[in-house]
Amino acid sequence: MVVDTIRTLKLLSKWGANMAVGRRRPVIAVFSMTHYCNFYCPMCPFGDADKEGQIVLARRKDLTTEQWKTVFDKVSSHCVWSIIEGGEPTSRPDFMELVRYLHSKKMPITLITNCSLLHTIDLDELKKYIQFVTCSIDSVFEEPYCKVRGVTPQTYRRVMDNLQLLTEHKVPHYFNSVITKYNTQEFIDQTYFDRAKELGANAVSFTFVEDRSDVDYSLLPDRETMNKVCASILDYMGKKKEPQVMIPPEYFQQILQDGRGHFDECGVWKSIFVNGNGTVMVPCWKFNSPENTYSLLEHSVDEIWSAPQWDIAKTCHDCEVLGCIWYSSQPVTTFARNYMRGLGKMISKERPELAEAV
Numbered sequence: 001m002v003v004d005t006i007r008t009l010k011l012l013s014k015w016g017a018n019m020a021v022g023r024r025r026p027v028i029a030v031f032s033m034t035h036y037c038n039f040y041c042p043m044c045p046f047g048d049a050d051k052e053g054q055i056v057l058a059r060r061k062d063l064t065t066e067q068w069k070t071v072f073d074k075v076s077s078h079c080v081w082s083i084i085e086g087g088e089p090t091s092r093p094d095f096m097e098l099v100r101y102l103h104s105k106k107m108p109i110t111l112i113t114n115c116s117l118l119h120t121i122d123l124d125e126l127k128k129y130i131q132f133v134t135c136s137i138d139s140v141f142e143e144p145y146c147k148v149r150g151v152t153p154q155t156y157r158r159v160m161d162n163l164q165l166l167t168e169h170k171v172p173h174y175f176n177s178v179i180t181k182y183n184t185q186e187f188i189d190q191t192y193f194d195r196a197k198e199l200g201a202n203a204v205s206f207t208f209v210e211d212r213s214d215v216d217y218s219l220l221p222d223r224e225t226m227n228k229v230c231a232s233i234l235d236y237m238g239k240k241k242e243p244q245v246m247i248p249p250e251y252f253q254q255i256l257q258d259g260r261g262h263f264d265e266c267g268v269w270k271s272i273f274v275n276g277n278g279t280v281m282v283p284c285w286k287f288n289s290p291e292n293t294y295s296l297l298e299h300s301v302d303e304i305w306s307a308p309q310w311d312i313a314k315t316c317h318d319c320e321v322l323g324c325i326w327y328s329s330q331p332v333t334t335f336a337r338n339y340m341r342g343l344g345k346m347i348s349k350e351r352p353e354l355a356e357a358v
């Protein structure tokens with residue numbers, strides 16, 4: 001699908017007009033489609049080991065197909081791009097129906113998935129509706145992959161087979177890897193890059209893990225190891241261009257220098273993050289409390305973006321290494337440089353006819 005440039009320009013000019021009068025509004029939509037995930041990642045609340053309980057929760061709390069469509073209707077009049085994630089979005093039986101509907105709203109779509117269920121999906125149909133698949137491939141080697149993702153070697157092999165399917169069906173995709181203390185070695189010795197290329201990734205994005213506050217363990221590597229990872233990725237970026245690293249060098253330079261990323265003001269307000277039950281937490285999941293939670297079924301985007309709790313984000317610097325927060329908080333030029341180059345690389349491989357649209 002080619003991005004509808006007229007729609008994008010109209011929405012960006014509306015966004016700019018709002019900004020000019022001090023009215024902040026979201027431009028990116030993130031839909032966390034379900035509370036259920038079939039993986040057990042220790043870094044993620046959806047990795048909960050009680051899968052039966054999670055299924056009950058998802059049945060009780062997940063928005064229905066029609067409710068998600070109502071949410072898409074509301075959000076698509078603001079946002080230029082959408083990201084579908086979860087839980088595991090592909091586990092929803094109505095996954096393709098919802099993607100098709102979002103596409104009918106002319107929303108460009110990125111799908112973030114653990115890739116374990118892609119063999120159950122019609123990828124030729126999927127690629128008509130989405131722009132990219134972000135494959136959550138934290139490690140490209142079996143043992144660390146299974147440790148970071150809490151899954152068996154069989155699941156690892158299924159995921160590897162499904163990556164092959166993405167390549168065969170020419171679905172544009174890149175890898176996003178969360179760096180934890182379990183998978184640093186492949187970045188330090190740079191074996192990650194050749195293996196990612198072998199697995200069909202032309203572009204890769206990284207973030208260090210953001211430790212959860214609801215558990216009593218840390219998955220962040222120690223400072224010395226983080227420094228080695230940063231130095232090695234910077235070294236790779238300096239000498240090789242493939243796979244393209246989509247996160248700018250400044251992210252690694254800052255962590256190397258100060259152990260954290262820098263930003264003046266958190267950019268979390270630029271995205272609307274809709275939970276599986278249709279709620280939005282203001283300013284973000286870290287401030288999860290009933291008084292900070294607004295249902296998008298009951299409120300408009302304008303009402304939610306007028307909430308006083310957005311002021312919290314003006315001074316919060318709590319996310320020290322989380323890549324998505326870091327780059328939503330950067331000047332547009334820093335963000336655009338590597339990210340757009342990465343998208344260009346990926347598209348020129350899978351769908352050369354679309355490369356110019358990016």
Ligand SMILES: C[S@@+](CC[C@H](N)C(=O)[O-])C[C@H]1O[C@@H](n2cnc3c(N)ncnc32)[C@H](O)[C@@H]1O
Nearest residue numbers: 043044085086087088112113114136178209210
């Ligand atoms: C929550 S998952 C949901 C989508 C899907 N189940 C998947 O695994 O891609 C979305 C992304 O968040 C990342 N993620 C989860 N917990 C994280 C954490 N604590 N720090 C940084 N990224 C995290 C995952 O690796 C994944 O790329």
